[in-house]
Amino acid sequence: MTLQFKSYINGEWLGGNGVADENPSDLATPVGEYALADVAQTQAAIDAANGARAAWGMSNPQQRFDALDFVGSEILARKEELGRLLALEEGKTLGESIGEAARAGQIFKFFAAEALRIPGEKLASTRPGVDIELTREPVGTVGIIAPWNFPLAIPAWKIAPALAYGNTVVFKPAETVPACAWAIAEIISRAGLPAGAFNLVIGAGRVVGQMLAEHPGIDALSFTGSVPTGNRVLQTATRRGAKVQLEMGGKNPLVVLADADLDQAVECAVNGAYFSTGQRCTASSRLIVEKSVYDEFVARTIKRLSGLKIGNPLEAGVHIGPVASSAQLDTDLSYIRIGREEGAELLFGGDMVECATKGHFLAPTLFAAKPDHRVSREEIFGPVAAVMPADDYEHALALANDTEFGLCAGICTTSLKYASHFKRHAQVGMVMVNLPTAGVDAHVPFGGRKGSSYGPREQGRYAVEFYTTVKTAYTLP
Ligand code: NAD
Numbered sequence: 001m002t003l004q005f006k007s008y009i010n011g012e013w014l015g016g017n018g019v020a021d022e023n024p025s026d027l028a029t030p031v032g033e034y035a036l037a038d039v040a041q042t043q044a045a046i047d048a049a050n051g052a053r054a055a056w057g058m059s060n061p062q063q064r065f066d067a068l069d070f071v072g073s074e075i076l077a078r079k080e081e082l083g084r085l086l087a088l089e090e091g092k093t094l095g096e097s098i099g100e101a102a103r104a105g106q107i108f109k110f111f112a113a114e115a116l117r118i119p120g121e122k123l124a125s126t127r128p129g130v131d132i133e134l135t136r137e138p139v140g141t142v143g144i145i146a147p148w149n150f151p152l153a154i155p156a157w158k159i160a161p162a163l164a165y166g167n168t169v170v171f172k173p174a175e176t177v178p179a180c181a182w183a184i185a186e187i188i189s190r191a192g193l194p195a196g197a198f199n200l201v202i203g204a205g206r207v208v209g210q211m212l213a214e215h216p217g218i219d220a221l222s223f224t225g226s227v228p229t230g231n232r233v234l235q236t237a238t239r240r241g242a243k244v245q246l247e248m249g250g251k252n253p254l255v256v257l258a259d260a261d262l263d264q265a266v267e268c269a270v271n272g273a274y275f276s277t278g279q280r281c282t283a284s285s286r287l288i289v290e291k292s293v294y295d296e297f298v299a300r301t302i303k304r305l306s307g308l309k310i311g312n313p314l315e316a317g318v319h320i321g322p323v324a325s326s327a328q329l330d331t332d333l334s335y336i337r338i339g340r341e342e343g344a345e346l347l348f349g350g351d352m353v354e355c356a357t358k359g360h361f362l363a364p365t366l367f368a369a370k371p372d373h374r375v376s377r378e379e380i381f382g383p384v385a386a387v388m389p390a391d392d393y394e395h396a397l398a399l400a401n402d403t404e405f406g407l408c409a410g411i412c413t414t415s416l417k418y419a420s421h422f423k424r425h426a427q428v429g430m431v432m433v434n435l436p437t438a439g440v441d442a443h444v445p446f447g448g449r450k451g452s453s454y455g456p457r458e459q460g461r462y463a464v465e466f467y468t469t470v471k472t473a474y475t476l477p
Helices: 038-051 053-058 061-077 078-090 094-115 155-166 176-190 207-212 227-240 262-278 293-306 326-342 393-401 418-427 461-467
Strands: 007-009 012-013 018-021 031-033 121-122 131-140 139-144 170-171 197-199 218-226 243-247 254-256 284-290 344-350 365-368 384-388 409-410 430-433 468-475
Touching: 007 176, 007 365, 018 393, 031 197, 038 053, 038 139, 038 170, 038 197, 038 218, 053 131, 053 170, 053 365, 061 078, 061 176, 078 094, 078 176, 078 365, 094 155, 094 461, 121 155, 139 155, 139 284, 155 170, 155 176, 155 461, 170 207, 176 197, 207 227, 207 409, 218 227, 218 461, 227 284, 243 365, 254 393, 262 284, 262 393, 262 409, 284 293, 284 393, 293 344, 293 365, 293 384, 326 365, 326 384, 344 461, 384 393, 409 418, 418 430, 461 468
Parallel strands: 139 170, 139 218, 170 197, 218 243, 254 284, 254 409, 284 384, 365 384, 409 430
Antiparallel strands: 007 012, 007 197, 018 031, 121 131, 131 468, 344 365
């Protein structure tokens, strides 16, 4: 029986025309079918979310805790099953996918607890006898637009705080991952929320996403995706005064100094650049290596890459699954062509890998590139990285910061002096020492600077900034 992934609007599941949900590991066997929502359904979802504002916005903290804790507990209890669905649909290895499902569950648990301690302040007034209270209230109706690469965790880290702080939600996932979005919505639909407080609208970015950005019924918009789409959403939504938060792309550097533990550095580079098929906004796509260890680092990295198994993410022993979609594969292959045409030296990979089924299996690809090559400057979002030498630490830092992006940066070194300097001077929102640039904790802020991000941080207690508005009350008792 074909699985159907429907939109969830005002407490009802809504079907429509069936579109095949591609399985990137086996193009002949789709994951299921989904229905593309239209303008009328998007309008219905926005109306429903606005209709539920009073009920959910005034709900008591225990009710919110109970709902979010229910969702988190169920995701954690079903993390193997949900991880399997994620691996099928997005192509991450089963281990990575189960890990992501667990993280989504933990995020709901974290924000369940946050609902019980929504912060406020009481201050003395400069006027005698007057009390001042600062309280946080819901922003209202939140539109959530998500990418495909973390199809459980990213929706979780937007939906959970939105609901915890009393907002209602219209959630639009990426079209590539309707099954994961449906799975989350199906659990939320049984969590005891009033009808309309949470809505899932599966649809095209240019229809549903665009409408969320334009519509006056959406008070705040949390977007994760590419820079061009993010900038379009920003212009459209801020023109009408909506609150906007954007998390976008990266071209994250990993600096390897001569004093680094080289095996550890290679592990950080391979993990950061290629695991999850390189489809992480925090992927280490620029490897900047001090020249005295450059040749050795490259030789050990190539040896490590030669030992990786590319294949079906559900198979044991596979390190890297397929590229998530044909559109992303086209982008990856076009950058491999650009790298070659611009004169970057192909050190490893560059070709498709034959597997038992027809899928988007691409070999991890490493270029020796110059800093101004496009493969060194533009986000590719696939298993393609550029490595380049640096004269010394100062040169490496300058190369690391020479980018329009500012999401994450890493350094491998045994020097406290350089590690401390790098932590202070890397122009990014997140910095790693002797760790891959990708891989973060769920309870602390996540986000970047420069062209990578806009607005308040996501995750951890910092999420309260975006999902609430502050009220200052003066009382003369
Ligand atoms: P994308 O920009 O193509 O799409 C993101 C979302 O926007 C999708 O849901 C899409 O349907 C929607 N969309 C498309 N056109 C729209 C429009 N006109 N108006 C409103 N919404 C529209 O990005 P993607 O390919 O899904 O994801 C990959 C990108 O996401 C990469 O650039 C990656 O770095 C970034 N990303 C960033 C983070 C982060 O937290 N910084 C995390 C994960 C992914």
